[in-house]
Amino acid sequence: MKSKRPAIPYLGWMLVFTIVPLLMVIYFAFTDERGQFSLEPFKNASVYSEVFLYSLGIALISTVICLVLAYPLAYSVSRCSQRAQSTIIMLLMVPMWMNFLLRIYAWVLILQNYGPLDMILNLFGVDVTLIGNSGAVIVGMVYEFLPFMILPIHAVMTKIEPSLIEAAQDLGCNGFHVFTKVIFPLSVPGVISGVTMVFVPTASTFLVAQYLGGTQFMIGDVIERVFQSDHNTGSAIAVVLMIVILGFLVVMNRFGDKEAVAG
Amino acid sequence: MRKLVSIFLVLLMLGSIFLFAACGSSKSADGEEEEENESAGFQGEVNVYNWGEYVDPGDDGGIDVIKEFEDTYHIKVNYTNFETNEELYNVLTNSNSTYDVIFPSDYMVSRLREEGMLAKIDFSNIPNYKYIDERFKNMAYDPDNEYSVPYSWNFVAIGYNSDMIEEGSVTGFKDLWDPKYKDDGILMFNNSRDAMAIAMQLCDPPIDPGAESFTREDIDRATDKLIEQKAVLKKYVMDQVFAEMEGNQSGICAYYAGDIYTMMLNNENLDYCLPEEGSNLFNDAMCIPATCKNKENAELFINFMCEPRIAAANSEYITYGTPNTAALDLIDEDMLESELINPPQEYLDKCYTFSNIDDDIYGYMQKRFVEACSASAEINEVEKKTVNPAAVWAVGVILALVIIATLIIIILDIRRAVKNRGRINKI
Incomplete structure (x- = not known):
C-alpha cells in the first residue's frame, strides 16, 4: 500500500x-x-x-507509411555508435520543438502552387496540384507523427543484446533468419506502441486537413465544428471514435502479448 | 564535477530565457520602470472586449489608440478579443467576467438589447456623438439610439485574380458556383451565417437572408445549394483567405469588402466585384453591458473612440468604413474613393442586414453548415443527400466487429486468469 501513496496526486488529477x-x-x-x-x-x-x-483510412495509410519509413531507420540507428545514436535522435526531435501549426504551415508553403516543389516538377514537365488533396494530408500526417514511430522502435532495438544475434549466427542463421527469428520478434512491443502512438492521433487530429486538404474534412474537424453548436452530437461522434480506438488498442495489446509469450 | 557544470549550464540557459521574456515585455511597454510608474498613476480601469485587430495598434505611422487613451485619462485599459458574435454572447451570459465596453454587430446588439443585457448610454457624456452620420442613427437594432454607438461598417464583396480570370467577367455570387473557375480555385466563407446567406440569395426562388426568421426548409434549400457548390469549390476559409488570394493560390473568393481592399494593396493582380445580387451590409457598434462596473470610464472610452482623429486612425487600420463624418476628412483619399469602402448608393439599396434569428434556427443553420462542409464532393446530382447509407452501414459493421472482438478478448483473458488461479490454488 505504502508504495502507492506517491501516486495519489496523479490519481486525483486523473x-x-x-x-x-x-x-x-x-x-x-x-x-x-x-x-x-x-x-x-x-x-x-x-x-x-x-x-x-x-479519417480511419487516412490514419491507416499514414500509420503504414510511418512504419515502413521508421522501422529500417530505427534498426540502422540502433546499430550505430552511442554518440551517433544520440545525435541522430536529437536531429529527429528538433522539428518537434517547433509549433505544430508552424510545421503544417511550412508544408503549405512547400506544396502550394508556384511553391518550390511545384516549380521543380514543372521543370520536368510534370503539372500536378500538390496541395488540397488526400495525398497532401497524408504527407502532413506522416511528417507530424513519424518521430512517435521511430522513438519507441529505436528504444526497443537498442535493448536487444548483441549476444543474442551472435548466438543466432553461431547456430547457423543467415542475415535474413537473424532478422525474422530474433530481431523482429524482439522489436514487436516497440512496433506496437509506435503504431498506437501514430494511429490514434492521426485518426482524431484536426487542422492538418483544414490546411493541407481541400474541402474534405476529417472527423476531428467535424467534432470541433459540431461542438460549437451541439454538444450532444459532438459527444456522440467522440464516443464512436473512442470505441473504435479502444477496440484497436485492445487488439493491438493482445497481439503484443502473444508475440511476447512466443518470443 | 562534469555534472555540476552541466547543471550550471542548464540553469544559465533557463535564466536567459526568463531574461529574454522580461526584456520582451518591458520593451513593449517602453521600459519597465515607466510601466510601473504608469500603473501607479492609473485612476481606474475600463474592460474592453473587442474583435481581434479592430483598433489601430500604432504601427506604420498610425496612432496607438489604447496607449493614447491611457496617457490622456490615466485609466488602465484591459483589452481582450473575441472571434464571433456568438462567442461574445456566450461569454456575457455564462462567465463571471465583467466588461465595460463591447463591440457587437448589428443583429447581436438587438439580441442583447431585447434580453436586457445592455445598459442605457448617457449620451451627455458622449459629446462626440454629434459626428456620427445620421444614416447610422435610428437603426433597426437600436431604434431610439439609447444603447449603441456605431463604430464601423462594411459589406460582403467578391475578390478575384485578374491574371487568371478575365477582368469584368465576374458579376455576382453565381460565379462562385461556375465550373469554369474550378481550376482557378474558388473560396467560400467558413462561417455558417455568411455562407448560408450567399447560398440563400442563389436559391430558386431566392430566400431573403435578411428575413426576421427562417424555416427549416429555407435552411435545407440553402444547404443543398452549398452542397451543389462543393463539386467546384476549393476550400472554406476565413483568415486563410489572405494567404490564398495574395499568394495567387486561388482565383476567386467571397469575403468582407474592406479585407479585399487590403488584399488588393498587397497583390496588384487582384480585382473586385460588387455582386449584382446585393450582399450583407453589417455594422459593429460600441455598447455597455448591464453588468458593467466602470460605466463612466466606459463612456469616456466610447467618446474617445468617436474623436475624429482616433476614428480615422482606426478606420484606416481596419479598412472598414467609419460612421464618423468628421473623420472622413482625415482618412486617406484613395481608400475613401474605393467602392469597397464607400459603395455607391445604388449598390447599398440592394444590400440587406442580418436580423436576430431564433437560437433554435441558428443552431439548425450551424448544424446543416457542418454537414455541407463534410459532405462528399462527388454528390449524386439527383439525390443530393448528405447521408450516404453505405457509409453508415460500414461504420456500424466496424463498430460491431470492434465491440465483439473486444468482448471475446476480455472473456478469454478472464477465463485464463480463472484457470491460472485454480492452478495456483491447487499448488
Missing part, C-alpha cells in the same frame, strides 16, 4: 480531468438538449459516417 470529463462526454452522447435519455445524437452523428471512414 479522476478530475480524465474520468469525470469522459463520463460527461458519455452522458452528453446519450441525452438530448433537455437532458433526457435519447439516441438522437447517434442518429445525427450518422451523417458523418463517410468522413469517419475517410
